[in-house]
Amino acid sequence: xxxxxxxxxxxxxxxxxxxxxxxxxxxxxxxxxxxxxxxxxxxxxxxxxxxxxxxxxxxxxxxxxxxxxxxxxxxxxxxxxxxxxxxxxxxxxxxxxxxxxxxxxxxxxxxxxxxxxxxxxxxxxxxxxxxxxxxxxxxxxxxxxxxxxxxxxxxxxxxxxxxxxxxxxxxxxxxxxxxxxxxxxxxxxxxxxxxxxxxxxxxxxxxxxxxxxxxxxxxxxxxxxxxxxxxxx
Amino acid sequence: xxxxxxxxxxxxxxxxxxxxxxxxxxxxxxxxxxxxxxxxxxxxxxxxxxxxxxxxxxxxxxxxxxxxxxxxxxxxxxxxxxxxxxxxxxxxxxxxxxxxxxxxxxxxxxxxxxxxxxxxxxxxxxxxxxxxxxxxxxxxxx
Numbered sequence: 177x178x179x180x181x182x183x184x185x186x187x188x189x190x191x192x193x194x195x196x197x198x199x200x201x202x203x204x205x206x207x208x209x210x211x212x213x214x215x216x217x218x219x220x221x222x223x224x225x226x227x228x229x230x231x232x233x234x235x236x237x238x239x240x241x242x243x244x245x246x247x248x249x250x251x252x253x254x255x256x257x258x259x260x261x262x263x264x265x266x267x268x269x270x271x272x273x274x275x276x277x278x279x280x281x282x283x284x285x286x287x288x289x290x291x292x293x294x295x296x297x298x299x300x301x302x303x304x305x306x307x308x309x310x311x312x313x314x315x316x317x318x319x320x321x322x323x324x325x326x327x328x329x330x331x332x333x334x335x336x337x338x339x340x341x342x343x344x345x346x347x348x349x350x351x352x353x354x355x356x357x358x359x360x361x362x363x364x365x366x367x368x369x370x371x372x373x374x375x376x377x378x379x380x381x382x383x384x385x386x387x388x389x390x391x392x393x394x395x396x397x398x399x400x401x402x403x404x405x406x407x408x409x
Numbered sequence: 410x411x412x413x414x415x416x417x418x419x420x421x422x423x424x425x426x427x428x429x430x431x432x433x434x435x436x437x438x439x440x441x442x443x444x445x446x447x448x449x450x451x452x453x454x455x456x457x458x459x460x461x462x463x464x465x466x467x468x469x470x471x472x473x474x475x476x477x478x479x480x481x482x483x484x485x486x487x488x489x490x491x492x493x494x495x496x497x498x499x500x501x502x503x504x505x506x507x508x509x510x511x512x513x514x515x516x517x518x519x520x521x522x523x524x525x526x527x528x529x530x531x532x533x534x535x536x537x538x539x540x541x542x543x544x545x546x547x548x549x550x551x
Contacts, residue, residue, distance in 0.1 A: 291501070291506065293505075293506040293529075293530060293531065294479075294501060294506050294530075296499065296506070296530050297479065297481050297499045297500075297501070297506060297530070300481050300483065300499065301481060305481065305483055306482055306483070306484075307482065307483075307484050307485045307486070308484075391484065392483045392484040392497075393483060393484050393497055393510075393537070393541075395483075396483045396484075396497065396499065396508070396533075397533060397534050397537050398534075400508065400530045400531065400533040400534050401534040403530065403531070404530070404531035404532075404533075404534065
């Protein structure tokens with residue numbers, strides 16, 4: 177993915193360094209004599225010494241969030257995208273997601289949803305939430321995390337072979353959330369999902385992780401509760 | 410044009426407000442705070458002869474994808490024995506972020522009984538159980 181700035185088409189792709197510079201108000205971002213400043217001018221992010229107005233709602237959400245979330249999606253190493261990282265900021269008037277790697281030069285895909293009340297749907301879309309059957313034949317006891325993840329790392333292995341089907345790819349969806357943006361986000365859902373085949377939640381206990389079947393409706397209800405909590409619903 | 414009379418188990422505290430047409434019912438809580446109030450609507454429409462529940466559901470979902478703003482299909486199921494379909498969508502049509510659950514009965518001698526429960530996303534956790542139960546309870550009056 178290359179850097180690109182075309183907000184009329186909803187395309188805002190910046191490196192992590194570039195994004196953090198304009199969010200943080202780094203003076204270098206507006207300095208045409210600085211390498212960073214030149215990059216941003218060439219992209220059209222900085223125009224006539226100012227950050228493009230199209231970025232204002234995005235910057236508002238990133239600078240003054242009411243909630244933050246993070247989603248890590250993990251698949252088998254042989255998958256096309258073994259790991260995806262998504263970060264989200266719920267502002268007063270918008271939800272912004274930033275998707276991309278953790279290195280300074282990794283290009284981040286920035287998306288804007290122009291209503292704060294759309295947070296549940298934004299996260300639901302990142303989860304690829306959709307129709308799925310109720311899962312049975314789950315282990316009855318608690319499992320160590322490595323056993324939970326065995327079915328993610330190698331399709332057809334572990335508990336998922338019986339519960340979801342042989343050779344069914346399973347992805348981990350680790351959602352973290354905080355309503356206090358100055359505090360670290362904490363785990364609110366750890367889901368194991370396979371498109372259409374089912375959704376399972378790994379619930380932490382003293383003895384390990386219990387696997388519990390979840391319907392898409394239950395997951396959606398949980399997302400609405402999280403997003404509504406931020407708004408005092 | 411007339412169809413079967415219908416009845417539905419409304420949640421406690423809800424009021425049947427009106428029949429918007431001879432074939433439709435609308436209900437909402439008797440009291441609700443300002444803003445979008447959850448509501449239930451029931452409509453009776455002619456069935457397409459010979460259409461399977463699967464084909465009916467596919468047609469409904471195609472219509473939703475074409476007409477709703479930013480829809481997210483959360484769940485959809487078919488009950489062949491009962492000839493019914495249930496689906497849940499989140500969308501942003503009308504400028505609000507809404508969750509709607511629909512339960513449609515196809516096995517009514519040429520009619521479809523379609524119940525829809527709608528709530529703002531923020532309210533969905535509070536009313537989800539009631540709305541799911543209500544739309545599934547809709548039936549023709551015996």
